[in-house]
Amino acid sequence: xxxxxxxxxxxxxxxxxxxxxxxxxxxxxxxxxxxxxxxxxxxxxxxxxxxxxxxxxxxxxxxxxxxxxxxxxxxxxxxxxxxxxxxxxxxxxxxxxxxxxxxxxxxxxxxxxxxxxxxxxxxxxxxxxxxxxxxxxxxxxxxxxxxxxxxxxxxxxxxxxxxxxxxxxxxxxxxxxxxxxxxxxxxxxxxxxxxxxxxxxxxxxxxxxxxxxxxxxxxxxxxxx
Amino acid sequence: xxxxxxxxxxxxxxxxxxxxxxxxxxxxxxxxxxxxxxxxxxxxxxxxxxxxxxxxxxxxxxxxxxxxxxxxxxxxxxxxxxxxxxxxxxxxxxxxxxxxxxxxxxxxxxxxxxxxxxxxxxxxxxxxxxxxxxxxxxxxxxxxxxxxxxxxxxxxxxxxxxxxxxxxxxxxxxxxxxxxxxxxxxxxxxxxxxxxxxxxxxxxxxxxxxxxxxxxxxxxxxxxxxxxxxxxxxxxxxxxxxxxxxxxxxxxxxxxxxxxxxxxxxxxxxxxxxxxxxxxxxxxxxxxxxxxxxxxxxxxxxxxxxxxxxxxxxxxxxxxxxxxxxxxxxxxxxxxxxxxxxxxx
Numbered sequence: 001x002x003x004x005x006x007x008x009x010x011x012x013x014x015x016x017x018x019x020x021x022x023x024x025x026x027x028x029x030x031x032x033x034x035x036x037x038x039x040x041x042x043x044x045x046x047x048x049x050x051x052x053x054x055x056x057x058x059x060x061x062x063x064x065x066x067x068x069x070x071x072x073x074x075x076x077x078x079x080x081x082x083x084x085x086x087x088x089x090x091x092x093x094x095x096x097x098x099x100x101x102x103x104x105x106x107x108x109x110x111x112x113x114x115x116x117x118x119x120x121x122x123x124x125x126x127x128x129x130x131x132x133x134x135x136x137x138x139x140x141x142x143x144x145x146x147x148x149x150x151x152x153x154x155x156x157x158x159x160x161x162x163x164x165x166x167x168x169x170x171x172x173x174x175x176x177x178x179x180x181x182x183x184x185x186x187x188x189x190x191x192x193x194x195x196x197x198x199x200x201x202x203x204x205x206x207x208x209x210x211x212x213x214x215x216x217x218x219x220x221x222x223x224x225x
Numbered sequence: 226x227x228x229x230x231x232x233x234x235x236x237x238x239x240x241x242x243x244x245x246x247x248x249x250x251x252x253x254x255x256x257x258x259x260x261x262x263x264x265x266x267x268x269x270x271x272x273x274x275x276x277x278x279x280x281x282x283x284x285x286x287x288x289x290x291x292x293x294x295x296x297x298x299x300x301x302x303x304x305x306x307x308x309x310x311x312x313x314x315x316x317x318x319x320x321x322x323x324x325x326x327x328x329x330x331x332x333x334x335x336x337x338x339x340x341x342x343x344x345x346x347x348x349x350x351x352x353x354x355x356x357x358x359x360x361x362x363x364x365x366x367x368x369x370x371x372x373x374x375x376x377x378x379x380x381x382x383x384x385x386x387x388x389x390x391x392x393x394x395x396x397x398x399x400x401x402x403x404x405x406x407x408x409x410x411x412x413x414x415x416x417x418x419x420x421x422x423x424x425x426x427x428x429x430x431x432x433x434x435x436x437x438x439x440x441x442x443x444x445x446x447x448x449x450x451x452x453x454x455x456x457x458x459x460x461x462x463x464x465x466x467x468x469x470x471x472x473x474x475x476x477x478x479x480x481x482x483x484x485x486x487x488x489x490x491x492x493x494x495x496x497x498x499x500x501x502x503x504x505x506x507x508x509x510x511x512x513x514x515x516x517x518x519x520x521x522x523x524x525x526x527x528x529x530x531x532x533x534x535x536x537x538x539x540x541x542x543x544x545x546x547x548x549x550x551x552x553x554x555x556x557x558x559x560x561x562x563x564x565x566x567x568x569x570x
Contacts, residue, residue: 131318134278134387135332135377136308138300145331150322225322225361 010194018197021184022204027098028170028180032105033163039110040162041155043069044117045143055129055139069111077108077169081176101170101178109166116158120151153220160216164209171205181205227254227385227417232276232286234269246272247283248441256291256384259411259418261428261435261449263464269441270421274387277419278310279303290385308332311378315390317370319362325349325373326358332380348376352406368399375406385417386410392427404431425464429453437461454498454534455561470525471495474538474565477522484522487540487568492548497536497561498526507558508539515551517543538565545569 005012043065049055050062075083081104085095088103124147132146148155171182181201189198234247246269254260264270275281276288279295288295290306298306319328329345336344349355352372362370371391378386388407392400408431410416420432428435428449436446439460445452456462466472474495477485487493496507512519519539526535541548548569552562 125316125318127314127316127318128320130280131312131314131320131374132331133280134307134310134312136304136306136381137332138304146320150320152322223322225363 008196008200010188010192011197011200014188014197018184018200021179021181024098024178025167025170025180025182028101028105028173028178029163029166031098032102032109032170033166035102035106036109036113036162036166037159039106040113040117043110043114044121045147047114047118048121048147049139049143055133055142069114072107072111073115077104077172078175080104080108081173096177097179101173101176105166105169105173108169109162112165113158113162116162117155120154120158121147123154124150152223156216156220156223160212160220163212163216167205167208226256226289226291227252227277227419228287228289229253229273229276230287230289232273232283232288234272234276234281234283245269245441246281247276249286250438250441250443252436252443252446254417254419256417257411257415258434259407259420259432261420261422261432262438263422263425263428263435264438265423265460268438270438271389273438274389274419274421277385277387278307278312280312308381309383310385310387311375311381311383312387312389313371313374313378313391315393317362317367317374317394319370319373319377321362323361324358325354325360325362325365328362328373329358329377329380331377344380345376348379349373351379351410352376366399367395368402371395371399371403372406375403375410379410379414379416383416385419388418388420388422390421390423393422393424400427401430407431425467437464450534469535470523471497471536471538474523478566485540485566487566488542489568489570490542490545491568492541492564493522493538493566494541494552495536495538495561495563495565496555497563498534498559507555507560508537511551511554515543515547515554517541517547517551519551536560 011018046065047062047069050058050065052059052062072080081101084104084107085100088095088100091103092099094100128146128150129142132142137145170178170180171185174180174183175186177183181204185198185201188194189201229250229252232247232250233245235243236246237243248269250273262270262273272281276283277290279288283296290310293306295303295306320331323331326342326345329348330341333341333344345358346355349358352375354369354372354376357365357369357373362373365373375386386407392403395403404427407418407420411418420427422428432449434447435449435452436443437452437458437460438444439458444458445456445461452461453465456465474485474493485493508519508521511517519541521537521539523538524535525537541551552564555562
């Protein structure tokens with residue numbers, strides 16, 4: 001321990017706070033990630049089946065969803081964070097801390113993940129869909145037994161990319177009072193020039209990204225034949 | 226019985242133009258027969274076959290299968306009806322993330338695990354690929370993939386099998402084996418098979434009756450032998466020619482081969498046997514009777530639907546008027562004479 005105290009003086013003095021920041025980041029990831037996963041999957045599927053030539057072609061639905069996703073993707077996240085504060089208060093009861101940042105995170109990353117899902121599903125051979133329909137599958141069966149099942153690997157990759165980019169967003173959310181590692185690094189590492197804290201936070205994030213990336217790739221490969 | 230009446234299907238490239246993929250097609254396909262639909266790519270045959278199981282919904286017209294109007298079915302009834310119409314494809318369309326067993330089991334429902342396994346094994350034995358149930362499609366050859374696809378299409382014991390260019394991605398030997406399998410299934414199960422193809426060979430090999438399609442319309446249909454021996458339409462003639470050695474003559478002429486260079490006074494003609502008794506010594510008789518030299522350049526006679534068809538390409542050498550009389554004699558014998566090159570003055 002003395003060695004660590006010498007190497008990372010500022011961090012060691014704030015260890016409890018550091019662990020809490022890690023926990024908060026994880027909490028933000030898990031909560032918003034779960035919601036984004038469900039919503040993005042649904043929107044990605046709706047985009048895929050309602051687009052022209054899709055199995056449940058529906059021009060109005062497709063056009064509206066397509067435009068909304070483009071709209072939210074083009075708003076910089078930092079602006080979304082402040083713009084959605086009233087909505088956050090209305091839904092979650094607060095606009096700060098972990099609870100307060102779930103809404104902007106969902107709005108910020110769902111459109112991204114929806115597009116990822118859409119492009120994952122687009123890799124499904126149209127011939128497979130046609131074959132399934134010819135065997136008497138209903139459109140819903142085609143969604144679950146062909147689209148989702150046959151795109152498992154690309155969907156896993158889409159989840160991986162989204163989790164990683166969500167990590168970046170949670171760090172940014174820290175700037176507006178969400179807490180977490182981003183907030184921790186800015187408050188101490190940047191504002192008070194405690195470089196050991198900056199480096200440790202970077203190290204933790206790199207490790208987190210690596211684990212997610214490795215796990216995603218492993219699962220994707222296991223589902224490729 | 227499959228009955229199509231005045232089926233029309235248009236595709237809209239943009240608001241102002243429509244492509245008549247299928248343009249007023251009426252067709253009857255009897256139970257238990259192998260029916261061919263042949264046409265060059267873009268002729269609309271793939272769209273037409275998809276109108277049978279309503280993968281493409283016709284803009285107008287009627288599609289009846291065993292008397293049931295398919296276009297009037299509710300979605301759920303349609304899904305059920307489709308389980309009784311198998312379909313196989315050029316690209317096989319097996320699900321890559323599923324094993325052979327899981328692929329063939331895909332359309333099976335309301336069965337226990339053991340029942341599914343037993344049914345799949347029975348189907349794989351039927352298509353003669355029994356030892357691959359745990360392989361993934363990526364581990365199979367083209368012919369094996371198509372066998373698995375056929376097993377999957379037959380999972381719900383359909384009465385009809387639609388084949389959309391099912392052998393076009395296969396080499397000639399494998400094509401032969403798959404066609405033989407289709408023939409066997411037709412005989413063993415009384416399966417009605419509709420074959421879509423751009424290869425005359427395929428139709429010749431397994432179909433009794435066929436229709437020729439061009440630009441969304443059926444331009445000729447009937448007995449394969451009739452179509453083959455006396456094609457009425459130019460497109461059909463082109464098809465017949467693609468399978469015949471006699472078409473090589475055009476290439477030879479284009480390449481200015483010395484074999485086909487005529488001396489003055491010679492006539493090159495294609496003689497096509499229609500209903501002729503090919504066994505008659507037509508060449509040597511004409512040669513003697515009209516005092517001509519008749520040189521056979523190419524000959525191609527084969528068996529189609531159990532009947533001989535074919536012909537020869539010959540060069541007549543002799544007096545101009547005698548050549549005319551020889552050609553007249555052949556025409557009287559029910560032989561079609563097409564003059565290819567004429568080097569008479």
